[in-house]
Amino acid sequence: MSLKPIELISFKLCPFVQRSVITLREKGIDYDITYIDLRNKPDWFLAISPLGKVPVLKYGDEVLFESAVINEFLDEVSPGSLLADEPFAKAIQRAWIEYASQVLMNQYMLGNASSADDYQSQLSAFEQKLAQLQQLLGEQAFFSGDALGLLDTSIIPVFTRLAVIKDKLSTDLLKGYPSLAAYSERVLVRESVAGSVVAEFPELFVEMLKGNGSYLVSAAV
Numbered sequence: 001m002s003l004k005p006i007e008l009i010s011f012k013l014c015p016f017v018q019r020s021v022i023t024l025r026e027k028g029i030d031y032d033i034t035y036i037d038l039r040n041k042p043d044w045f046l047a048i049s050p051l052g053k054v055p056v057l058k059y060g061d062e063v064l065f066e067s068a069v070i071n072e073f074l075d076e077v078s079p080g081s082l083l084a085d086e087p088f089a090k091a092i093q094r095a096w097i098e099y100a101s102q103v104l105m106n107q108y109m110l111g112n113a114s115s116a117d118d119y120q121s122q123l124s125a126f127e128q129k130l131a132q133l134q135q136l137l138g139e140q141a142f143f144s145g146d147a148l149g150l151l152d153t154s155i156i157p158v159f160t161r162l163a164v165i166k167d168k169l170s171t172d173l174l175k176g177y178p179s180l181a182a183y184s185e186r187v188l189v190r191e192s193v194a195g196s197v198v199a200e201f202p203e204l205f206v207e208m209l210k211g212n213g214s215y216l217v218s219a220a221v
């Protein structure tokens with residue numbers, strides 16, 4: 001199947017866009033990427049994005065939004081599949097992809113918590129999710145099973161950010177989760193993942209946390 005030109009509208013720090021970039025790269029699909037500033041959204045972007053959110057995928061003259069939907073579309077129009085075949089197994093993967101969105105939101109709230117109390121309550125919610133994720137992973141190499149799938153492309157942005165928090169802020173939030181730490185090492189070195197964020201991502205990410213008055217940065221907890 002020949003594809004129409006693909007352009008992904010992105011914000012350099014957005015984990016939801018990163019999901020789609022990983023998917024594009026895992027599937028070997030050619031794409032262009034256009035970065036916008038979410039604090040100053042261009043009119044052309046507001047005209048095509050129903051919720052004013054990235055990612056938006058331009059497919060020829062048409063427009064698609066919502067990262068999980070974009071990823072399934074990309075998966076369907078390219079060879080091979082990153083989702084399970086069997087309907088129930090596929091449904092479970094979709095359910096956990098939705099769950100992964102909640103983990104990303106939780107991680108955002110944790111990073112941007114500005115008081116010790118808020119940080120602690122976000123941390124306990126985040127750790128509950130890490131425990132559930134570790135249980136879900138079990139002995140598997142990937143959340144999707146033996147091979148990386150859409151569930152992985154949806155959750156990996158969490159690990160990209162945890163690695164920056166560890167390297168730049170000396171806080172290892174995966175310390176009590178050895179299987180997740182091993183998973184993180186396994187996936188972050190993949191070309192599709194390493195190339196899914198801009199080279200200056202770690203600095204930009206820490207700058208954003210600082211700008212939001214992050215307790216994680218100020219207390220170097």
Ligand SMILES: N[C@@H](CCC(=O)N[C@@H](CS)C(=O)NCC(=O)O)C(=O)O
Pocket residue numbers: 011013014015016017038052053054055065066067068101
């Ligand atoms: N459910 C959406 C979430 C996308 C989202 O929240 N994007 C954020 C940036 S990471 C955004 O564009 N926010 C702009 C705004 O809310 O004004 C998806 O999965 O694509």
